[in-house]
Amino acid sequence: MSDNKPLTAKERMSKPRNEMPLFDAKERILNFNEVPVGFSMEQAQNEASRCIQCKKPECIQGCPVGINIPAFLKLVESGDVAGAAQKIRETNFLPAACGRVCPQDKQCEAVCIVGKKYDPVGIGNLERFVADYEREHNLPRQPKISPSTGKKVAIIGSGPAGLTCAYELRIRGHDVTVFEAFHRGGGVMVYGIPRFRLPLQIIDEDLKFLEEMGVKFVYNMIIGNILTLDELMEDEGFDAVFIGTGAGLPKMLGIPGENLNGVYSANEYLTRIYLMHANEFPDYTTPLFQGKKMGVIGAGNTAMDVMRTGIRLGADVTCYYRRSRDEAPARTEELEHAEQEFINFKWLSSPLEFIGNENNFVTGIKCAVMELSEPDDSGRRRPVPTGEEFIDEVDTVVFSLGCDVNPVIPNATNDLRVNKWGVIMVDETTCHTSKAGVFAGGDAVTGGSTVILAMGQAKNAAKHIHEYLAGRFDYKLDVPTDPEAPGIQWSFAKRKG
Amino acid sequence: MTDRTKKIVKMFASRDTQQLQTALDEIAGLSDLLSTEKMELASGLAALFYREHTDRKDPMNGIMENAEKAMASLGMDVVDIILGHIVEADLEAVEHFARVIGNIESSIDAVLAKLDEHKDGQYAVTNLLLAIESFKDKDAIKAIDKILLFTKSDNPQVKAAAISCIGKTCRAVDTNDISQDLKNKMFDHCFAALSDPKALVRLRVVKALGEMVRYSYLDPDQVNKAHKAFRAILGMDDYEWDVAYIVRNEAEHYLHLCRSGGNNGYKSAANVDGFKQDFRVISKRELCPNTYHFRINAPLIARKIQAGQFIIVRPHPHSERIPLSICGWDRKQGYIEIIIMSAGRTSTESTNKEVGDCFQDIVGPLGQRSHVTKYDGTCVVIGGGYGTGAIIPTARDLKKLGNRVIGIVGARSKNLLIMVDELRDACDEVYTTTNDGSDGIEGFVTHALEKIIEKEKVSTTLSVGPVPMMIAVSKMTQEKGIECWVSLNAIMVDGTGMCGACRVSVDGKTRFACFHGPDFDGHKVDFDQLVKRQRMFVDKEKIALEALKD
Numbered sequence A: 001m002s003d004n005k006p007l008t009a010k011e012r013m014s015k016p017r018n019e020m021p022l023f024d025a026k027e028r029i030l031n032f033n034e035v036p037v038g039f040s041m042e043q044a045q046n047e048a049s050r051c052i053q054c055k056k057p058e059c060i061q062g063c064p065v066g067i068n069i070p071a072f073l074k075l076v077e078s079g080d081v082a083g084a085a086q087k088i089r090e091t092n093f094l095p096a097a098c099g100r101v102c103p104q105d106k107q108c109e110a111v112c113i114v115g116k117k118y119d120p121v122g123i124g125n126l127e128r129f130v131a132d133y134e135r136e137h138n139l140p141r142q143p144k145i146s147p148s149t150g151k152k153v154a155i156i157g158s159g160p161a162g163l164t165c166a167y168e169l170r171i172r173g174h175d176v177t178v179f180e181a182f183h184r185g186g187g188v189m190v191y192g193i194p195r196f197r198l199p200l201q202i203i204d205e206d207l208k209f210l211e212e213m214g215v216k217f218v219y220n221m222i223i224g225n226i227l228t229l230d231e232l233m234e235d236e237g238f239d240a241v242f243i244g245t246g247a248g249l250p251k252m253l254g255i256p257g258e259n260l261n262g263v264y265s266a267n268e269y270l271t272r273i274y275l276m277h278a279n280e281f282p283d284y285t286t287p288l289f290q291g292k293k294m295g296v297i298g299a300g301n302t303a304m305d306v307m308r309t310g311i312r313l314g315a316d317v318t319c320y321y322r323r324s325r326d327e328a329p330a331r332t333e334e335l336e337h338a339e340q341e342f343i344n345f346k347w348l349s350s351p352l353e354f355i356g357n358e359n360n361f362v363t364g365i366k367c368a369v370m371e372l373s374e375p376d377d378s379g380r381r382r383p384v385p386t387g388e389e390f391i392d393e394v395d396t397v398v399f400s401l402g403c404d405v406n407p408v409i410p411n412a413t414n415d416l417r418v419n420k421w422g423v424i425m426v427d428e429t430t431c432h433t434s435k436a437g438v439f440a441g442g443d444a445v446t447g448g449s450t451v452i453l454a455m456g457q458a459k460n461a462a463k464h465i466h467e468y469l470a471g472r473f474d475y476k477l478d479v480p481t482d483p484e485a486p487g488i489q490w491s492f493a494k495r496k497g
Numbered sequence B: 001m002t003d004r005t006k007k008i009v010k011m012f013a014s015r016d017t018q019q020l021q022t023a024l025d026e027i028a029g030l031s032d033l034l035s036t037e038k039m040e041l042a043s044g045l046a047a048l049f050y051r052e053h054t055d056r057k058d059p060m061n062g063i064m065e066n067a068e069k070a071m072a073s074l075g076m077d078v079v080d081i082i083l084g085h086i087v088e089a090d091l092e093a094v095e096h097f098a099r100v101i102g103n104i105e106s107s108i109d110a111v112l113a114k115l116d117e118h119k120d121g122q123y124a125v126t127n128l129l130l131a132i133e134s135f136k137d138k139d140a141i142k143a144i145d146k147i148l149l150f151t152k153s154d155n156p157q158v159k160a161a162a163i164s165c166i167g168k169t170c171r172a173v174d175t176n177d178i179s180q181d182l183k184n185k186m187f188d189h190c191f192a193a194l195s196d197p198k199a200l201v202r203l204r205v206v207k208a209l210g211e212m213v214r215y216s217y218l219d220p221d222q223v224n225k226a227h228k229a230f231r232a233i234l235g236m237d238d239y240e241w242d243v244a245y246i247v248r249n250e251a252e253h254y255l256h257l258c259r260s261g262g263n264n265g266y267k268s269a270a271n272v273d274g275f276k277q278d279f280r281v282i283s284k285r286e287l288c289p290n291t292y293h294f295r296i297n298a299p300l301i302a303r304k305i306q307a308g309q310f311i312i313v314r315p316h317p318h319s320e321r322i323p324l325s326i327c328g329w330d331r332k333q334g335y336i337e338i339i340i341m342s343a344g345r346t347s348t349e350s351t352n353k354e355v356g357d358c359f360q361d362i363v364g365p366l367g368q369r370s371h372v373t374k375y376d377g378t379c380v381v382i383g384g385g386y387g388t389g390a391i392i393p394t395a396r397d398l399k400k401l402g403n404r405v406i407g408i409v410g411a412r413s414k415n416l417l418i419m420v421d422e423l424r425d426a427c428d429e430v431y432t433t434t435n436d437g438s439d440g441i442e443g444f445v446t447h448a449l450e451k452i453i454e455k456e457k458v459s460t461t462l463s464v465g466p467v468p469m470m471i472a473v474s475k476m477t478q479e480k481g482i483e484c485w486v487s488l489n490a491i492m493v494d495g496t497g498m499c500g501a502c503r504v505s506v507d508g509k510t511r512f513a514c515f516h517g518p519d520f521d522g523h524k525v526d527f528d529q530l531v532k533r534q535r536m537f538v539d540k541e542k543i544a545l546e547a548l549k550d
């Protein structure tokens, strides 16, 4: 890069991808520090130079919030990280979190042109690098806030959806108040995603940033109970409401012994640790019964997080999943990290029953051994029992089977339409619900997805809330009435235009 | 019958939609019909309207619409025939006839005359009112006086139909074409029906008022009145909502139309320091050793909390979140009352708070309110320990509904009996029981309950307190076939249904105590599991308590 001759596209692409260095597995399982080391300036510039600045950058479309990726990569390459940070912030205000937890392999990096022949550009790692650089160097973030409009918006929930919506509406000049049920902000980013993947400091700085912009936060407010949506709009004078309450209602296994002591939902286990700091007991007084032999049911991202947490708390962890590794819903990277961290996997094992002792503590798990059938009509191979069974000794079990949507708000609101799984129904174009002036986004309308999709929806909702507040909202709304209608699936094509 | 009408009427018998349409087209082609011919055709068409057509996609629907138009085109000559059908037709057919007559010019007088003729026949009147709904402009205005009379009917069906008719009028007649006096009358009549005991009537009233707001029929005062009514139905001001879901649903639908913007005179929660509550201890009183009664400033929770609901408390930033029952509140002064017995670490840290100290976090109201209704027999509320406070709000609610309420308080010994005077204020009678006989009946709360059952018919019980007490009450009431509510104090974390820590087995199914409860049917609760789950963290609790002492 020292000589001024620009690189050719071929030269750029054919550079090997800079892999993210990780801390050694043996050491990292002894603490809750972050696992990836992070890029150096040199590595970052080198990786950024792999981008060929193609004419039709598909990566931008592959990003649910539409970051101008080639532009920020170019800035990184030239060494202007501050400029790159500003570029990213034009569209994404949680880059440090997204750089860490987004499934880039299914989004921007999946469609990267370079990836057609070589490894795709490491966009996620670079986003993370830029955000960390910005934070470590205390670079000023200067959002342009439009003059006050005098309109008030209530945001319910302070997860990625709520925070994004708050940000987008605040810069448009609205008066924004966020109501959160817990005693701190961040949503699943705090009480779900582990510290070794997303340090608390990052979330706290983003929250502080919003506060400095003039977004008001009120904690300990379970909307639906302490104030209803109608009261918010009627008595408190909010002109619009955004619901970003996530998907907080754990799915149960429905097998004998699920209520034994030591059997947790992933939500309870992770909340006790990451929200309530049970791992720092008794300095923090929330207890956790953490056994030595821990079984985890499920093989999604949440299950990986649970297992990697368990091993850090000194347990011998085994994963039980009724299909095989190929079908595991977790990101490949997460699965690999888990495997590196000495977690045992019992694929094709379907739990039948938890066995307990006379004090109601779990002592064992009984599983059916499965095999995959030939592809059925839907083309999928389903697990079918082989007739064989086995019993493993365990003293802690965590089940991670996903979530349904929490019913608190829908139950307290007559005209908020939900489907039979409790997912809030919205008009796909505008994120408007069946209730006038009320919009929704994030896991509450998808029934569980990712940080970035939640943010993408929230951005879209914010845009339409803005129009709504300006009296320019004249869409013909289509809010599904079919109780079987699925939550909205956010397709990138639909979002464009 | 003339040949040409005979031919057409015959075609009406067909099941084939093509043929039916041809017949209808032929009517349109005849411009010189005699009065008798028109009547013949009308009778033929009428038969069509009685046909069953199964669903909305049925091609017959298009035919029906065209048939309505064809019939209306026959004009005044066929009005009598139509009215004859309207007063008797079945529910589906009548809608067709109603639409037809609304489209025949100057037919309104005939309809009103028919209304006079049949004014005592419930079915005829409701059908005629339905027909009136389809008139527009001046015709519709003519009918209003008559309709208003029927809004006072003793018959709920007629009353509902009349009110619905008024709502429709607002859509059909521009507000500038109708006198203020008449509009006021419409409003007053509808408003008066708001207190009707029948949900159907109230539903129609809400709709009619809503339509009046929508079509600018009302002056600002009237809009305010409607607004207040809708709020009351939704339980927004006095927390006693309309029991009928359909009415609430309708009120919610129209509420936003009334939104006056800006200050509508209701006390806003935001006045409470931008929704922030400080959870300061206002007063503290020792009830018995280790057990304290606290008043805590929490204006937003105090506005909303109901009997049976609870809160989750975190005394310090390092503390766990523990659920606590509520034993009272003052909505105006903005405080809640709780009883805390210091047992483990967190409850001890809570009882260490003094007046002026603040709790770190309090979240609520949580859970469902207690089941209260009017019972035939006596209601018995039973408390032990902190639970004695928790039963007071429910006792008060039961009493408000006109129930006879008896309280029982149990303790080991006289000096441990708490909240007895407060409970006396809320009940008709209170029994105390002590294990050592130092006060009231010697023995357990069940001894008192048995005495009451011997004396009078008991319909329901609610117990809050130690699990053995709730088990004993459940057993006794089951034997005697008495309803039994128990309030379960499971271990909790979030209190909203997010984590599942509070799982309990009720009737073999997993339930979340924080969200489905805390009150459950005591006869169906797996108490054994509850007790064992409560003991999940005993070792840890000991360590935490020791750490506090160091």
Ligand SMILES: Cc1cc2nc3c(=O)[nH]c(=O)nc-3n(C[C@H](O)[C@H](O)[C@H](O)COP(=O)(O)OP(=O)(O)OC[C@H]3O[C@@H](n4cnc5c(N)ncnc54)[C@H](O)[C@@H]3O)c2cc1C
Binding pocket: A100, A101, A102, A103, A156, A157, A158, A159, A160, A161, A162, A179, A180, A181, A182, A185, A186, A187, A188, A189, A192, A193, A194, A221, A222, A223, A224, A244, A245, A246, A247, A248, A270, A301, A302, A303, A305, A406, A408, A409, A441, A442, A443, A444, A448, A449, A450, A451, A452, A454
């Ligand atoms: C363990 C785990 C790991 C994950 N890993 C990843 C990952 O690596 N990458 C990724 O992209 N996604 C991941 N996800 C998913 C991602 O976290 C969610 O999709 C995302 O957080 C959804 O955002 P949200 O804003 O819709 O909801 P949430 O983050 O759930 O936030 C909702 C907030 O609303 C609050 N709330 C709920 N009800 C009320 C109410 N009635 N009143 C007031 N407040 C209320 C809640 O307390 C919460 O704070 C993971 C999820 C989990 C559980």
Ligand code: FES
Binding pocket: B491, B492, B493, B494, B495, B496, B497, B498, B499, B500, B501, B502, B503, B512, B513, B514, B515
């Ligand atoms: S306390 Fe978490 S679900 Fe009830």
